Amino acid sequence: MDRISVPERPEWRAKAAELGFTFADMHGEPYWDESSAYSFSLEEIEGRIEDPCTELHAMCREAVARVLADEALMERMGLPRLRWDFIRDSFEAGEPEVYGRFDLAYDGKGPAKLLEYNADTPTSLYESASFQWLWYEDQLAARVLPEGSDQFNRLHEALVERFAEIFPADTDLHFAAMAGAPEDYATVETMAWAAREAGMGAHYTDLEKIGISEEGQFTDAEDRVIGTLFKLYPWEDLFADEFSAHLASAQCRFIEPPWKALLSNKAILPVLWQMFPGHPNLLPAFFADDTKGLADAAHLMLAGHVTKPIFSREGASVTITAQGRVLERAANRAYDRHPMIVQAYAPLPVMGGFRPVIGAWVVGETCVGLGVREDRQLITQDLSRFKPHFIEG
Amino acid sequence: MKRSRAVSLGILGAAAFGLAACQQEEQTDAAAFPDKESCMAAAAQGGWFTREDCETTFAEALAVHAETAPRYESQELCEQEHGAGNCGGDAAAGSGGGGSIFMPLLAGYLIGQALGGGRAMAQPVVPKAGGGYATPTGGTQLSRLNSTGKMGTTAFAKGPTTAGQPPMTRAAVASRGGFGGSAATRSVGS
Numbered sequence: 001m002d003r004i005s006v007p008e009r010p011e012w013r014a015k016a017a018e019l020g021f022t023f024a025d026m027h028g029e030p031y032w033d034e035s036s037a038y039s040f041s042l043e044e045i046e047g048r049i050e051d052p053c054t055e056l057h058a059m060c061r062e063a064v065a066r067v068l069a070d071e072a073l074m075e076r077m078g079l080p081r082l083r084w085d086f087i088r089d090s091f092e093a094g095e096p097e098v099y100g101r102f103d104l105a106y107d108g109k110g111p112a113k114l115l116e117y118n119a120d121t122p123t124s125l126y127e128s129a130s131f132q133w134l135w136y137e138d139q140l141a142a143r144v145l146p147e148g149s150d151q152f153n154r155l156h157e158a159l160v161e162r163f164a165e166i167f168p169a170d171t172d173l174h175f176a177a178m179a180g181a182p183e184d185y186a187t188v189e190t191m192a193w194a195a196r197e198a199g200m201g202a203h204y205t206d207l208e209k210i211g212i213s214e215e216g217q218f219t220d221a222e223d224r225v226i227g228t229l230f231k232l233y234p235w236e237d238l239f240a241d242e243f244s245a246h247l248a249s250a251q252c253r254f255i256e257p258p259w260k261a262l263l264s265n266k267a268i269l270p271v272l273w274q275m276f277p278g279h280p281n282l283l284p285a286f287f288a289d290d291t292k293g294l295a296d297a298a299h300l301m302l303a304g305h306v307t308k309p310i311f312s313r314e315g316a317s318v319t320i321t322a323q324g325r326v327l328e329r330a331a332n333r334a335y336d337r338h339p340m341i342v343q344a345y346a347p348l349p350v351m352g353g354f355r356p357v358i359g360a361w362v363v364g365e366t367c368v369g370l371g372v373r374e375d376r377q378l379i380t381q382d383l384s385r386f387k388p389h390f391i392e393g
Numbered sequence: 394m395k396r397s398r399a400v401s402l403g404i405l406g407a408a409a410f411g412l413a414a415c416q417q418e419e420q421t422d423a424a425a426f427p428d429k430e431s432c433m434a435a436a437a438q439g440g441w442f443t444r445e446d447c448e449t450t451f452a453e454a455l456a457v458h459a460e461t462a463p464r465y466e467s468q469e470l471c472e473q474e475h476g477a478g479n480c481g482g483d484a485a486a487g488s489g490g491g492g493s494i495f496m497p498l499l500a501g502y503l504i505g506q507a508l509g510g511g512r513a514m515a516q517p518v519v520p521k522a523g524g525g526y527a528t529p530t531g532g533t534q535l536s537r538l539n540s541t542g543k544m545g546t547t548a549f550a551k552g553p554t555t556a557g558q559p560p561m562t563r564a565a566v567a568s569r570g571g572f573g574g575s576a577a578t579r580s581v582g583s
Contacts, residue, residue: 020405045395126405133400150395157397178573186405193403211569233572243571369396391395 001108002039003351003387006145009034009138021131023182029383032127034135036352038372038389045152045370045391048112052281053102053360053367056114059279061365063271064091064262076267076287078310078339083239086248087258095257096166097364098230099125099159099191100264101371103380104281104358107349111280112358114272115346116308120256120264121234126186127386128361128371129155135388148393152370158363159194165364167228172201173255174220177232179206188232195230207233212243218250228253235261236311266341267310288340297344304345309338315381320345328378348378355380356387421508423544425518425526425535427501435541441506442513450515454502458517459484461529461552462496464560471495472522479520483556494560500526501538505549514549528552 009015012034016024024032040049067073068088079087101122106112136151167173175192177184192202205220210229213219218226229252231238238244239261247258262268269285270293276282284300286293288307304322312318317335320327322345348355354374361369375384422441426432432447442450464483465471471480475497483494497519505514518526518535527534530552533544 018404019402022405042395129397130400130402133397134402136396153396155397156400176572178576182405189403189405193401197401208570208573210572212571214563233576237575238572240575241572242574246571 001044001106001349003036003354003356004039005036006034006139009135009142012135012138015134016131019131021126021186023186026183027383029385031386032131033385034388036387038351038356038387039392040152040389042150042391044108048106049104049358049360049370050152050367052112053104053362054365056102056117056281057100057362057365057367059272059276060117060119060263060268063268063275064259066275067262067268067271068259073271076271076310076339077262077265078267079236079261079265080239080244083244083247083258087261089248090254090257091259095253095259096162097257097260098162098166098255100256100260100362102358102360102362102367104360105346105348106358112360113283113346114269114281115283115343115357116266117263117268118359120260121232122359122361123183123187123232124359124371124373124386125155126190128359128369129153129159129190132371132386132388136390139390145390146393150391150393151389152391153368155361155363155369156190156194158366158368159191160197162364163195163198163200167198167200169199170201171228172203172224173228173230174203174205174226175230175232176205176207176210179208184232188230191230207231210243212246212250216246216249218243218246218252226250226252228255230255234264234311234313236265265310266308266312267339269343270341283344283346285341285343288342294342301342301344303347306343306345307340308343309335309340311335311338315379318379320378330379330381332381348380354385357384419508419546420543421506421514421546422541423503423505423548424541425501425503425538427538431539432502432504440541442504446504446513450504450513451502453515454517455499457515457551458499458519458529460554460556462499462517462519462555463529463531464555464558465495466560466562468493468495470561470563471497474522475520476522476524483560496555503528503533503535503544503548505544505546508546514546516549516551529555 074084100119102117103115104112105115133153139145173195175188177188195202209221211219220226270287272282273285284297307319309317312335315330316332317330319329348357356372356374357380359371360367372387372389373384374387429447429451433444436442436444436447468480479497480495481498483496499517500520501518503516507514516528518528521527525534525536533548
């Protein structure tokens, strides 16, 4: 793994504007940054990221079964008891997953370490699947990148295949995001492109405009009944919303399925460590009130530890501590009220003054691509930059 | 090869859905008035519309209201959507047919500058339950009348004809807005 300078495509800003990639700059800072790129060897991609992440996903499925079978662990998930059956039923019925993104700390030397699994509402899909792919094809055509190089990015094709695999042709699918968030909308729309290509009917509705019919089914902004809903909105928030009582009875299939609420949840990290202690891709993790577990594991946390809420987005309410000193504390504390977990600190490598975090995409049950984001801070937050990558020839 | 052979490079906000939420639409000068007189008074101050525009757009707004305002099977249902005291019987329905039809009263109208010249555009607005106003389809919402500013031109697109159609029943008027209240941040993805 290396971070190398590459010439930018001279016309990329115009191209981004033309393609509607309006958030290539965000908060007055560049978000898409192709002034440099991350390079990997093929062995590294396959042996350190692809295969381990496919295995991690399989382990996560085992962990879901374990949590569902253990009431004490279900309690740890911080989800309302009233919805436990709904979650369990979706897993027992084999409701298929579509996508997720593992965030990994990887320094090019040791094994990649799982920081968390964005298994429910991962974003940055457009930049990863589409704009990054275009960057590679353009740079290959311009001979900036050599013949024989490649990119780990089967994301779009894999999504098309996945939709075709789990839904009969011409199934009508609804896609919903919160209004007014272009980054979220781009992910939803990218997903809808793949569904269309797979032969599905794709309809968009703002999440807030979803209604409930007299028969108790969800309806879109134009009163069409929603049979399948892709919702870019966290399960734990759906469970807290006014319509949550209708979720189980609305005869609606959801993407991601309800059982993903157990994986996007950081309470799964201590469960994984209990089930697979010492696994090379896992960091030691414990519930924050597990004082005995933490005391016994002190020798595993010499580099420091990270405190994270079980629910959190974009690094909010995360604190990194080492040698009794706070190294960094996220300014956004919106998730402070949730239960916490403690994870061993795996520092991100520093490359060109930035700290890259690997986002490894899983479609279905297989790792199919990656995207790199980098941040100047220790905690990757909403000012991070998206960087393209390639595989050396 | 570890990458997609082809990726459909759609245009964000335009391609995948029939009607995209983030679509950029053309903006035009627009103003909202409760009645023709307020429009006339504003026209007298100068600006892009004349007193004559006020006349023609008001007449058009009245006609469009009669043709496209939402229609309900009961006064109660209409008031639930548009507020107490804001509904009346459908005059156009006449005395024939079975049962009454109710529709929101005209609360005012929008006037918009036609892009590329031509006659000023008109659209009626009706009251919303809980305050504010909306065009008959509900597609454009305003917090107050007697205001001017830029508005998307789609606000002036005429909605489907409701006159002579069966009125909406309670089942058709779905309850909405039960999702989205628990988000901690504006962008909820991760």
